Amino acid sequence: MKLEAVSKRHGRGEWVLSDVHLTVRAAEIVAFRGDNGSGKSTLLRLLAGLSRPTRGRITGRPLCVGYVPDRFGPPGRLSALAYLVHLGRVRGLSTDAAAARGRRLLERLSLVGGEGAQLQTLSKGNAQKVALAQALLVPPELLILDEPWSGLDASAHDVLAEVITEVAEAGGAVVFTDHRESVSRARATATYAVRQGRVTALPAVAELSTGRPAAETRPHAEVGPATEVVLTPRAGGPSARPLDWTAVGALSHAVRGPDTVLRVDPAHCDTLLLTALRSGWSVVAVTHEGTRTPTRPGPGGGPR
Numbered sequence: 001m002k003l004e005a006v007s008k009r010h011g012r013g014e015w016v017l018s019d020v021h022l023t024v025r026a027a028e029i030v031a032f033r034g035d036n037g038s039g040k041s042t043l044l045r046l047l048a049g050l051s052r053p054t055r056g057r058i059t060g061r062p063l064c065v066g067y068v069p070d071r072f073g074p075p076g077r078l079s080a081l082a083y084l085v086h087l088g089r090v091r092g093l094s095t096d097a098a099a100a101r102g103r104r105l106l107e108r109l110s111l112v113g114g115e116g117a118q119l120q121t122l123s124k125g126n127a128q129k130v131a132l133a134q135a136l137l138v139p140p141e142l143l144i145l146d147e148p149w150s151g152l153d154a155s156a157h158d159v160l161a162e163v164i165t166e167v168a169e170a171g172g173a174v175v176f177t178d179h180r181e182s183v184s185r186a187r188a189t190a191t192y193a194v195r196q197g198r199v200t201a202l203p204a205v206a207e208l209s210t211g212r213p214a215a216e217t218r219p220h221a222e223v224g225p226a227t228e229v230v231l232t233p234r235a236g237g238p239s240a241r242p243l244d245w246t247a248v249g250a251l252s253h254a255v256r257g258p259d260t261v262l263r264v265d266p267a268h269c270d271t272l273l274l275t276a277l278r279s280g281w282s283v284v285a286v287t288h289e290g291t292r293t294p295t296r297p298g299p300g301g302g303p304r
Helices: 040-048 080-090 095-108 124-135 154-169 181-187 266-278
Strands: 002-009 015-023 029-033 055-059 065-068 142-146 173-177 190-195 198-201 227-233 250-256 259-264 281-288
Touching: 002 040, 015 040, 015 198, 029 040, 040 065, 040 142, 040 173, 065 124, 080 095, 080 124, 095 124, 124 142, 124 154, 142 154, 154 173, 154 266, 227 266, 259 266, 266 281
Parallel strands: 029 173, 029 190, 065 142, 142 173
Antiparallel strands: 002 015, 002 055, 190 198, 227 259, 227 281, 250 259
């Protein structure tokens, strides 16, 4: 998909985007970073086909696009499942197929209140889960996410990271916005800055202005206290699935024989361990800096 000299303004107002040249390739995960009002959401609406450029052209948009807006306000009296079935029918699914797919997605995302919850009763985070489910009813060739982590609980963060990886591994492109450098650096294969309507590519490996490597590659003393986690592929089961460790709180990682050794932000340790266990890894040891006393795994490979 290509954007060639794309510019956008509303009426005779100021230009929201100016002369954007961009290529989004299959299986690519693209992040757009920028402050509020920088033009990120306008850019995503152009990519999704919900808005047309004032100048320039967009070519190569896939037929199946999933879109999650930054503000999701569906009809309030419908239940979550009824809403998904309706959209599934619009997208060519049978009622039974739409219902089955919708149920699986809502269960995976752990929607509070379940499939019968009325949309008007949902919190922002749970409404965001329904928004994500509707974007995935039909496997998208292009998945567009506008600030998708906003309001989601920790477990849904993990599912969202899995979804992004799955779409890319299936050959689809994923585009998302987030104002946090750490999030875009951890999850994207290509990152762009959106500033005052201009879109510029950022280096593939984030560097500080001083030229030092970013936090996950700094020497341990510079990162501060952390927890060391040693993982190994689980024996006698499915192969351990490769994970983007920085996306779930790792500050650094290294491979020692069959083991993977992670230094983890203590605030994210529980989430990382849960994600690892679900993905076919076993916990060898957990050591908290300052005590240097390892916590050995309990039954089933989890920490005691």
